[in-house]
Amino acid sequence: MEAGSTTAAGARAVPSLGAARRRYGEDVVKGILILATFLSILTTTGIVVALLVPTIEFFGDVGVWEFLSGSKWTPLFEPPSFGVLPLLVGTLLTTGIAMLVATPLGLGAAIYLSEYARPRVRKTIKPALEILAGVPTIVFGYFALTFFTPEILRGLFNADVNIFNVLAAGIVMGFMIVPTVASVAEDAMSAVPQSLREGAFGLGASKLSVSLRVVFPAALSGIVAAIVLGVSRAIGETMIVLIAAGQIASNSIDPREPHYSLASFIGATAKGDVPTGSTEYKTIFAVGMLLFVLTLVMNLISIRFVRKYRQVYE
Amino acid sequence: MSAHGGAIGKAPASQRAKDTGFRLTMLACLGLSVGLLALLLYDVVKDGASHLTMDFLTSFGSISADKAGAEAAIWGTIWIMVVCAAFIVPVGVATAIYLEEYADHSRWWNRLIEVNIQNLASVPSIVYGILGLAFLVRGPLSLGPVVLAGGLCLGLLVLPVVIIASREAIRAVPPSIREGSLALGATQWQTIRRQVLPASIPGIATGVILALSRAIGETAPLIVIGAATVIAFNPEGLDSRFTALPIQIFDWISRASNDVNNYKPLAAAAILFLMILLLLMNSVAIWLRNRYEQKW
Amino acid sequence: MAEHVTEPEDKQREAAPAGGVGIPDQGARFSRDGETEAEPRRPREAIFQLEKVVVSYGPKPAVRDVTFDVGRNEITALIGPSGCGKSTLIRCLNRMNDLIPGARVEGRVLYHGEDLYAPNVDAVEVRKRIGMVFQKPNPFPKSIYDNIAFGPRVLGRKQNLDETVERALTQAALWDEVKDRLKTNAFGMSGGQQQRLCIARCLAVNPDVILMDEPCSALDPISTGKIEDLMMELKREYSIVIVTHNMQQAARVSDKTAFFTVELASDDDHRTGRVVEFDDTEKIFTNPADSRTEAYVTGKVG
Ligand SMILES: Nc1ncnc2c1ncn2[C@@H]1O[C@H](COP(=O)(O)OP(=O)(O)OP(=O)(O)O)[C@@H](O)[C@H]1O
Ligand SMILES: [Mg+2]
Numbered sequence: 020m021e022a023g024s025t026t027a028a029g030a031r032a033v034p035s036l037g038a039a040r041r042r043y044g045e046d047v048v049k050g051i052l053i054l055a056t057f058l059s060i061l062t063t064t065g066i067v068v069a070l071l072v073p074t075i076e077f078f079g080d081v082g083v084w085e086f087l088s089g090s091k092w093t094p095l096f097e098p099p100s101f102g103v104l105p106l107l108v109g110t111l112l113t114t115g116i117a118m119l120v121a122t123p124l125g126l127g128a129a130i131y132l133s134e135y136a137r138p139r140v141r142k143t144i145k146p147a148l149e150i151l152a153g154v155p156t157i158v159f160g161y162f163a164l165t166f167f168t169p170e171i172l173r174g175l176f177n178a179d180v181n182i183f184n185v186l187a188a189g190i191v192m193g194f195m196i197v198p199t200v201a202s203v204a205e206d207a208m209s210a211v212p213q214s215l216r217e218g219a220f221g222l223g224a225s226k227l228s229v230s231l232r233v234v235f236p237a238a239l240s241g242i243v244a245a246i247v248l249g250v251s252r253a254i255g256e257t258m259i260v261l262i263a264a265g266q267i268a269s270n271s272i273d274p275r276e277p278h279y280s281l282a283s284f285i286g287a288t289a290k291g292d293v294p295t296g297s298t299e300y301k302t303i304f305a306v307g308m309l310l311f312v313l314t315l316v317m318n319l320i321s322i323r324f325v326r327k328y329r330q331v332y333e
Numbered sequence: 334m335s336a337h338g339g340a341i342g343k344a345p346a347s348q349r350a351k352d353t354g355f356r357l358t359m360l361a362c363l364g365l366s367v368g369l370l371a372l373l374l375y376d377v378v379k380d381g382a383s384h385l386t387m388d389f390l391t392s393f394g395s396i397s398a399d400k401a402g403a404e405a406a407i408w409g410t411i412w413i414m415v416v417c418a419a420f421i422v423p424v425g426v427a428t429a430i431y432l433e434e435y436a437d438h439s440r441w442w443n444r445l446i447e448v449n450i451q452n453l454a455s456v457p458s459i460v461y462g463i464l465g466l467a468f469l470v471r472g473p474l475s476l477g478p479v480v481l482a483g484g485l486c487l488g489l490l491v492l493p494v495v496i497i498a499s500r501e502a503i504r505a506v507p508p509s510i511r512e513g514s515l516a517l518g519a520t521q522w523q524t525i526r527r528q529v530l531p532a533s534i535p536g537i538a539t540g541v542i543l544a545l546s547r548a549i550g551e552t553a554p555l556i557v558i559g560a561a562t563v564i565a566f567n568p569e570g571l572d573s574r575f576t577a578l579p580i581q582i583f584d585w586i587s588r589a590s591n592d593v594n595n596y597k598p599l600a601a602a603a604i605l606f607l608m609i610l611l612l613l614m615n616s617v618a619i620w621l622r623n624r625y626e627q628k629w
Numbered sequence: 630m631a632e633h634v635t636e637p638e639d640k641q642r643e644a645a646p647a648g649g650v651g652i653p654d655q656g657a658r659f660s661r662d663g664e665t666e667a668e669p670r671r672p673r674e675a676i677f678q679l680e681k682v683v684v685s686y687g688p689k690p691a692v693r694d695v696t697f698d699v700g701r702n703e704i705t706a707l708i709g710p711s712g713c714g715k716s717t718l719i720r721c722l723n724r725m726n727d728l729i730p731g732a733r734v735e736g737r738v739l740y741h742g743e744d745l746y747a748p749n750v751d752a753v754e755v756r757k758r759i760g761m762v763f764q765k766p767n768p769f770p771k772s773i774y775d776n777i778a779f780g781p782r783v784l785g786r787k788q789n790l791d792e793t794v795e796r797a798l799t800q801a802a803l804w805d806e807v808k809d810r811l812k813t814n815a816f817g818m819s820g821g822q823q824q825r826l827c828i829a830r831c832l833a834v835n836p837d838v839i840l841m842d843e844p845c846s847a848l849d850p851i852s853t854g855k856i857e858d859l860m861m862e863l864k865r866e867y868s869i870v871i872v873t874h875n876m877q878q879a880a881r882v883s884d885k886t887a888f889f890t891v892e893l894a895s896d897d898d899h900r901t902g903r904v905v906e907f908d909d910t911e912k913i914f915t916n917p918a919d920s921r922t923e924a925y926v927t928g929k930v931g
Contacts, residue, residue, distance in 0.1 A: 036743055036750040036758075048522045049435060055427035056436075059450050059496070062489055066460060069467030127362025135356055144363060146619075151370045153543075153611060155550020157579050158373065158604050161586055165597060166376040197366045225348060227355040248455065255457025257553035262586055282459050282553070289462070289557040295471075303557075307463045311456065318455045322448055437730055509767035513827070516725065517780035517834050518757030527783065532770055627770050 070311055073304035080298045086305065092268035092279075094299045101298075105268040106306060109278035113189045113260050114253040116274060120193025121249050125200025126242065132201070133208035134230045152198035160262030163191035168263065183265025183277035192259045200249045203325070207241020208234050210332040240331075244324035251317035255310060257282040281310045377608065381601025389602055393565040394581070398596050403603050406581035408567035409480070409560075410549060413577060416484020417491070417548050422541055424488075425495030426530075429537075432496070433503040434525055454493035461490040462557025470558050478559035481571040486554050491544040498540020502533035507629050535625035542618040546611050552579035578607050674701040675739075676838055676868045677722060682736035684717050684726065689899045691717050695736070697887050697907035699838070704860060704869045706879040706910065709889030710925070714902030715872040716764075718889075719840050722870065723759035724752040757784060760831035764843040766823035768815035768830075773798075773807050776815050776826055780834035793833055801829035802859050821852025828859065832867075839863065841871040845878065857882050876926055879910065886913040888922045 078086070081101045089102015128148070132141055168187040172178045180186060211234050219233045235242070265277025266287050279287070285303050293300045392402025428450075436443040465486030469476050476482040506529050514524040555577055562584040564576045585600035677699040683690045692714025699705045707715045717726070724745065726732040738745040745755060769776050777794045781787065794811070798804040803825045807818070815826055824844055831839055841860075845853040853875075860869055860882050873879050879886055887907040891900045906913060906922045917923045 036740070036745070036747075036754050042520060042751075042753070045520055045522050049431075052427045052431035052435060055424045056431045056446060058424055059428060059453060059492065060446060062453060062464070062492070063449055065468055066456065066464045069464050069472075070460075073467075124362045124366055127359045128366060131356075131359035131363050135359060144367070147367050147370065150615070151366060153546055153550075153615065154370070154373065155552070155579060155607065155611075157550065157552045157582055157586075158377065158608070161582070161600060161604060162373045162376055164586065165380070165601075166372075194366060194369045201366075225352050227352045230355070251455050255455075255459065257457070257459045258583070261553075262583070282457055285459050285463070286553055286556050289466070289559070304463065307460055311460050314455065314457055314460075315452060318452045319448075321455075322451050439730065507767075509763060509765060510769060512725065512728070512761075512763065513767040513769065513830075514779070514783075515728065515753075516723065516756055516761035516763075517783065517830065518753055519780070519783040520753050523783045527779070528769060629770075 066311065070304050070308040073301045074308045077298065077301035077305040080301070081305075090270055092284075094302055099298070101302065101305075103281075103306065103309065105270050106279050106281045106284050108270055108272060109185070109260070109264070109268070110254055110280040110282070112185045112272060112274060112278060113192060113256075113264060113280050114250060116186060116189025117193040117196055117253040117256075118246070118250060120190050121196040121200050121253075122246055124193070125197045125245065125249065126204055128197065128201040129204035129208055129242075129245075130230050130234075133205050134226065134234060148198040148201060151194070152202075154195070156195060156256060156258040157262070159191050159195050160188075160259045163187045163259055163263035167191055178275065180275040181265070181277050183263065183267075184275050185264050185278045186274040188260045188262075188264035189274065191263065192253055192256055195256070195259065196249045196252050199252055200245045203245035203248055204238070204242050207238040207245070207325075207328050210241070210328060211237040212332065238328065240324040240327040244321045244328075247317050247321040247324065251314045251321065254280075254317065255282055255314050257286045261286045281306050281313075285310070374608070377601050377604050379601075380598055381603070381605040384598040384602035385605050389599075390606070394563050394576075398599060401585075401596075401599055403578065403581055403599075403606065405564045405567055406576050406578045406603065407606075409483075409564075409575035409577040409580075412480045412568045412573075412575060413484040413487060414545055414549060416481060416571065417488040418541065418545060420485055420488035421492050421495045421544055425492055425541070425544075426499050426537060428492075428496045429499030429503055430525060430530075433500050434521070434529065450493050450496055454497065457553075458490055458551055459553040459557060461486060462554030464489065465554060465558040476572070478561065478574060479572045480568045480575050482558055483555060483560055483575060483577070484571075486558055487548040487551055490551060490554060491548045494544040494547060495537075495540050498543065499533070499537045502536025502540065503529060505536060505629070506532045506627075532627050535621050535627070539618045539622050542614050542621070546614045546618075549610065549614075550579055550607060552583050555580050556583070578603055582607070673703075675699065676701050676741065677870075678737075678739040678742075680737040680739070682718070682721070682734065682738055684714065684721050684735075685733050686717075686729065686731055689894070690901050692889070692902035694903040695887075697885075697904060699868060699870055700885065701868050702864055702866075703884040704864050704871060704882050706883035706886045707870065707872045707889065708874070708876070708879050708886060708925070709902065710891055711874075712900055712902070713889040713891040715889055716842050717902070719842050719870060719872050720761075722838075722840055723761055724755050725761065727752050757834060758837045760834065760836035760839045762824070762827050762831055762839065762841040762844045765847050766820055766827050768818070768823050768826050770814065770816060772812045773815050773818070773826065774811040777830050777833045780830060784834060786834075797829040797833035800832050800863065801825045802855060802862075803829055819852070821848045821855065824848060824852065824856060825859065828856070828863075832863075836867065838868045838870065841869065843872050843874060846874065853878070876914075876928070880914050883910045886910040888913060888917075888919070888925065890921055890925075 086101055086103050088104065089100060090104045091100040091102045092105040093100045132144065136144065164182075164187070167190065168180060168182055168184060172180050172184070172187055178186075215233055215237055216229055219229045224232070260280045261283035264280070264283065266279060266283070267277045268279045268284070269276065271278070285306055288299070288303050293303075389402045390407065391404050392400060393405050395401040432443070432447065436446070438444060465482060468474060469482040469485055470478050474482075510528050510532065511524055514528045515521070519527070560580045561574050561576045562580055564574065568575045582600050582603045585596040585603065588596040675698040679695050679697055682695040683693040685691055695718055697705075707719060709715055720726045721734050721738065722745075726734065734746055740755070740759070744750070769779060771779070774794055777797050778790050781790060781793050786793070795804060798807060803822065806822060815823065818826060824847070828839075828844070845856055848856070857878060860871070863869060871879075871883065885907065886909075888905050889902050890905050891902045893900055906917060906919045908918070913922060914926050917926065923929075
């Protein structure tokens, strides 16, 4: 790697400043690094190819319009029906309920951490939120099924709910997403310059109005990013829904009922023994494609909004 | 604040009450989230603690719930974590070095790579399962649902975590260190290899552990690539079929409600074990960060 | 310290026929091979010759019209108001500006008669011979010993490392202070010691020239005095270019001084630095040719 390992005296005796030979080692290293970096592009390409090819085949068997607008999802019936709306309804329900929980809790936690908590409190609470974020989703699924539905929904609220229900899955998933929303939102709020707050305090504003009227609007793009990222997580979450919300494709919007989501359908179908190459097998990919596109849009929106506040404040 | 507010004619009492109310509401949001974590831990400990015995850890799965244990799952998890680590450390660190030290960020392709990695970090895990199924288990590599495929699939899933953490660690090394090294006649790679990397290793190690602790609990991709649920042997190599803790847990949860046997405590015990592993990994990460992190 | 001062004559003998060019003999500048040594040996020999150098970071130049030269075993000071491009210029003498995307150097920078920016010139090779000390001490997060040994190690000069380290630390007047704690982390040293460590680190690779960008601006007067003494000592063996905001320092240590000003463009607020005057330090400080130089050195303007 060292080209001109000249001696101390030699460095002066040979005045030429050209390298003794080209530093091939440096180029090789850079090449390897680029190759590694290229893997992440390859991963995305791989995902798209893995989804696209069977999806195209799937649409040879089933019309695109039938897939997107059909309201019956019965791949196993004779004749089968492949309308994806029931799966979308399930996804919408679980995601909606989750965000009803995660948005207020996550933003509230963010406001508390960024505006009220003293550094020491923050230092102890943030790791707790990080632990919550690190709990595997299967554990949340277990909790929703064996504790939240029987003990809390049925026990505490005397709710008449199916043991597999959208409500428990959605609420528990909401808690799973709280740390995501809280941490992205808190980053944005902390990035709001102190001078803005001081200006408002100087006018006699209370902490309440500073938080809601100054910090919140100033951090808005970060908050939007946090919520959109939360939605992306909720749409893509498999295990909680698969375990706690049962395995039925229906058009019911009753949250006490069981329901498939896009992701949990994929999980359930992949787990069962579906013959490779059958139309039913290809549904995994068609539904996966839809899931990927939906979350991709969410992620790109979120990335955009994060950029926006970074540009303003950093 | 409200005291001064009073002096200029606002209603101090109601103002203060509102302020306190708001503060408490925000605190409640935080408390509720942490409270749920506590409830969840309580539930798992209550259900599983009595089952988490040496016998449980050293027996294979069984048709009878009393005899079933998690040995195959534990070893399967260890195997895929080793594969995963062996994959993500070199690839993740290399990518981070390229993006921080070499890439010219005014070029569109480098910005595209960055957005791509940010997006990959939020692609649903089940989609990685589909990727693994199409390319690792079947398709070009056709490895089958074996340890190597499982480890690589989870590796691809958590690679963005490692890249993002390593980039932060590398960025934390001040430019003056690089300048000092280059000004002595060190080449760019010598500078990275001997100054930048050693100084950022604690941060990188923390990132790797966090990535592994995400991978260890992932279930959905393993389901899709077809990890076995009932298996009565430990993996013997990269080409062995395997099961893993989350898969085993999922299997037991699925059975809990529709079988004569009571599998619920088994699931809880395995969850408890998984959570203890996670706690250990996180402690190591925190310790590493506090002990070795370079203060500039 | 004195026993190490045996080298300069040695060095002169080696380098002079190779690239050394007397300053008045502009025509012989490109005689790299040294065969055309018919002209008489001149007393002052140029290490760097800068000719109409322009450095820009964007579309407009940050500093332009830089023409002066740096003589062997001299201390050349660059002075001028903030933002006039002193750092920019000194950093292009060892091609540190290569690291800044978009930085461009035009004009000619000759080092021992050789174009520093010729396509075949290797920046790493350049930096091996032209050392640099920065404004803020930047020791590596390693032991004192490893800080000094880093340069020789990466250059593959691994024999007699202990001697090299001791010699460098002695030259930097640091040996007595640290000889008992060579294995301790350099971050535990005082700022002045750290800066001398950085000088020692630079000496350990045995450079030809040392560039110093405000080496004393972060230091107290005592440490500053030590470094000034050190420079006077080092000048016997090395050529030194120093950027300083401290007029007394420039007057005390340097042989030649280049004075920079900064001009504000009329249409926008782009600033461009340029060299107004280059001469013997004594002349610059007692009898400058340009009124702006006089105003600056006598403290009439910032
Ligand atoms: N990396 C850079 N990118 C773009 N512009 C730069 C960069 N570094 C310096 N400049 C610009 O070049 C001009 C000269 O800067 P330079 O740092 O060389 O001044 P200086 O004389 O060293 O000032 P000071 O005495 O404050 O150190 C300034 O207008 C500065 O804004
Ligand atoms: Mg400067």
